[in-house]
Structures are given as C-alpha cells and as structure tokens.
Amino acid sequence: xxxxxxxxxxxxxxxxxxxxxxxxxxxxxxxxxxxxxxxxxxxxxxxxxxxxxxxxxxxxxxxxxxxxxxxxxxxxxxxxxxxxxxxxxxxxxxxxxxxxxxxxxxxxxxxxxxxxxxxxxxxxxxxxxxxxxxxxxxxxxxxxxxxxxxxxxxxxxxxxxxxxxxxxxxxxxxxxxxxxxxxxxxxxxxxxxxxxxxxxxxxxxxxxxxxxxxxxxxxxxxxxxxxxxxxxxxxxxxxxxxxxxxxxxxxxxxxxxxxxxxxxxxxxxxxxxxxxxxxxxx
Numbered sequence: 001x002x003x004x005x006x007x008x009x010x011x012x013x014x015x016x017x018x019x020x021x022x023x024x025x026x027x028x029x030x031x032x033x034x035x036x037x038x039x040x041x042x043x044x045x046x047x048x049x050x051x052x053x054x055x056x057x058x059x060x061x062x063x064x065x066x067x068x069x070x071x072x073x074x075x076x077x078x079x080x081x082x083x084x085x086x087x088x089x090x091x092x093x094x095x096x097x098x099x100x101x102x103x104x105x106x107x108x109x110x111x112x113x114x115x116x117x118x119x120x121x122x123x124x125x126x127x128x129x130x131x132x133x134x135x136x137x138x139x140x141x142x143x144x145x146x147x148x149x150x151x152x153x154x155x156x157x158x159x160x161x162x163x164x165x166x167x168x169x170x171x172x173x174x175x176x177x178x179x180x181x182x183x184x185x186x187x188x189x190x191x192x193x194x195x196x197x198x199x200x201x202x203x204x205x206x207x208x209x210x211x212x213x214x215x216x217x218x219x220x221x222x223x224x225x226x227x228x229x230x231x232x233x234x235x236x237x238x239x240x241x242x243x244x245x246x247x248x249x250x251x252x253x254x255x256x257x258x259x260x261x262x263x264x265x266x267x268x269x270x271x272x273x274x275x276x277x278x279x280x281x282x
Contacts, residue, residue, distance in 0.1 A: 001127055003235045004134040005192040010215040010227030011141050012184035017213075018222035019145055020177045021157035023080045025209050026067065026087030027185050030060040032204030033090060034186030035193035039106040040099060042194070049112045049120060053133070053190040060186020061179055063090075068178035072171055075160075084206065091204045105200035109193055126195060133191050137184050142224065144180060153177055214253065218260050220267030229268050 009031055016022050034056030042052040071082040094100045101107060111120035120126045144150050152173055155163045164170050193199045202208060211234065219230025234253070241249045264271045 001130045001195045002192070002239075003232050004130050005188045005195060006212075006215065006235055007228040007231040008134050008137045008188040008191075009185050010212050010219070010231045011138060012181045012188065013212045014216045014221065014223075014227040015141050015144065015184070016177060016181040017216060018226075019150065019157060020153045020174060022072075022075075022174065022178070023213075024071075024083040024178075024181075025080045025206065025213075026083030026085075026090075027182075027212055028204050028206060028208035029067070029087035029090040030064060030182040030185040031189035031192070031208060032094065032199070032201075033063055034060040034189035035199035035203050036094065036100050036106055038190035039109040039193045039199040042112055043106070043109045044099075048116055049114055049129075049194055052112075052194070053187065056190030056193070057183050057187040060189065061183035063186075064179045064182020065175070067182070068175045072174040072178060084209070087204070087206065087209060091201070091206070094201055094204050100199070103201060105198055106193075107198055109197045109199065111194050111197065120194065130191055130195060133187060137187055138228075140180070140184065144177075145224070149173070149176075211253075214257050214260075216267075218256065218267055220269035220271075220273075223267065223269045223273065226267050226269040233268070 009027070013024070013027050016024055016027075036056075037059040038052040038056035041047045041055045042049060047055070067083060067086050070086065071079050074082055095102055111126060113119055114125070114129060118125050118129075120129060145153075152163065152168055155166075155168070156170055156173060160170060189203060192203070215230035215234050216227050217230070218233060219228065220226025237252070237256075238249055241252060245252065260267065266274060
C-alpha cells in the first residue's frame with residue numbers, strides 16, 4: 001500500500017516535470033496538506049473515508065492553484081525555488097497550527113467504513129481501495145498525456161517560444177497541469193494517511209519533495225511506468241535497509257542517486273526502452 005501511494009505521488013510529479021518540464025521542489029506540500037485535511041475530516045468531523053480522500057484531494061488542488069498562480073510566472077531554478085519556499089511555509093504552518101498536532105502529527109485517524117459498508121480496518125479491503133485509487137490516478141495521468149492537451153504540454157516542454165508563437169496560452173496550460181499534478185499528489189497523501197492512520201510532518205518536509213525527484217529520475221523521467229518502478233525501488237530499499245543500516249539509508253539513497261545521474265540518466269525504464277529499441281533496429 002505504501003508503494004502504491006508513493007507510486008501515485010511520483011506519477012503526479014512526473015506529469016509536471018517529465019511532460020511539462022517544470023521542476024517543483026514543493027510537491028510535499030500537496031502530499032502533506034491533503035493528508036492533514038483527510039485526517040481531520042475523518043477523525044474530527046466524522047465523515048466517511050471516501051469523503052475524507054475527496055476533501056484532501058480538493059484541498060491539494062486548491063493549494064496547487066495558489067502555488068501555480070505564483071510560480072508559473074518564472075521558469076527554471078526560479079520556479080523550483082518559489083515552489084520550495086511556498087512548501088516551507090506550509091511546513092511552518094503545520095508545526096504551528098494546534099489542530100495538526102505539531103511535531104507529534106495527526107494521530108489516531110480511523111480508517112472507518114467505505115460508503116458506510118466496507119470495514120477498512122481489514123488490510124485486504126484497505127489494499128483494494130488503495131489499488132483502485134492508484135489505478136484511477138494512473139488512468140487520469142495516462143489520458144492527460146495521450147490527449148491533445150498532453151501534446152500541447154509536450155510542445156511547451158520542447159520549445160516554449162514556438163508554442164507561444166502558435167497562439168497557445170502557455171501560462172494557462174502550465175497552471176492546469178500544475179493543478180492536476182497537485183490534486184493527484186494530494187490524493188496519494190490522503191490515501192497514505194488512511195493507510196497509516198497518521199499524518200506527520202515528514203509528509204510536508206522538503207525531504208519528501210526530494211524523494212519524489214529521486215523516484216522519478218531513478219525510474220525514468222518522462223516515461224509512463226518509470227515513476228512506479230522508481231517508487232517501488234526506493235520504498236523497498238528503505239523498508240529492507242532501515243533495520244540493518246539505520247540512518248545510513250539516507251547515504252545509500254544519495255549514492256544511488258549519483259550513480260543514476262552518472263550512469264543511466266534515462267532511468268531504469270528509459271534505459272530498458274532504449275535497449276529494446278536498439279535491439280529492434282538491429
């Protein structure tokens with residue numbers, strides 16, 4: 001379930017970086033905000049889990065609209081720094097606001113009953129819900145990429161001045177893509193809160209934004225399946241190495257990132273696709 005949540009998070013991030021060319025260092029803000037909103041709605045208001053997930057997704061989309069409206073006016077490193085600064089403001093608010101639990105996080109979030117019928121305390125039922133949410137999010141991303149809208153996004157990534165000269169409102173398309181990416185990242189965060197029954201500061205910390213960059217690059221930037229492979233690899237390594245090497249897992253992740261950048265810049269899926277293509281040509 002953790003792999004599926006992070007895979008959806010990475011796919012949402014890849015939509016923005018891989019297909020629009022916008023590097024956001026603040027995507028953890030959407031993951032964490034949706035988690036907090038979902039947790040408070042389910043625990044404190046008493047809504048059903050599907051309503052909590054929808055509320056978290058909507059909150060992330062609204063935050064994405066706000067962040068995007070401010071950030072898309074800049075490009076390159078300036079865009080990345082603006083998103084990072086805005087995300088740090090969200091992190092600060094999460095510490096200061098009493099309702100979020102501060103450093104203790106939002107604990108004791110009940111999974112509840114889906115549609116008032118299916119008990120999600122059963123891990124099997126919870127797994128199928130997470131899997132269904134991931135499939136829905138992946139389908140949205142897939143259809144977005146393989147649509148006229150997606151082709152315009154790719155045109156903006158490849159040659160923004162040319163897209164402008166063709167009459168496209170580039171700022172509008174960037175903003176829509178940013179909102180979709182933020183909302184889907186929020187959906188992953190809201191689902192993750194239900195899975196672990198906890199919304200913590202680690203979800204809004206800049207480390208989470210860095211991890212999703214690593215997942216996307218390791219799996220294959222601009223590929224459909226790359227973020228899923230990257231998320232599965234990173235989460236599996238963290239889970240397996242946490243008990244044996246402790247805090248050194250961060251160093252190992254850094255070494256993997258360096259090797260990825262130096263040796264196979266197209267990522268695991270990108271390199272496999274290139275190898276298959278070369279084999280077909282030969």
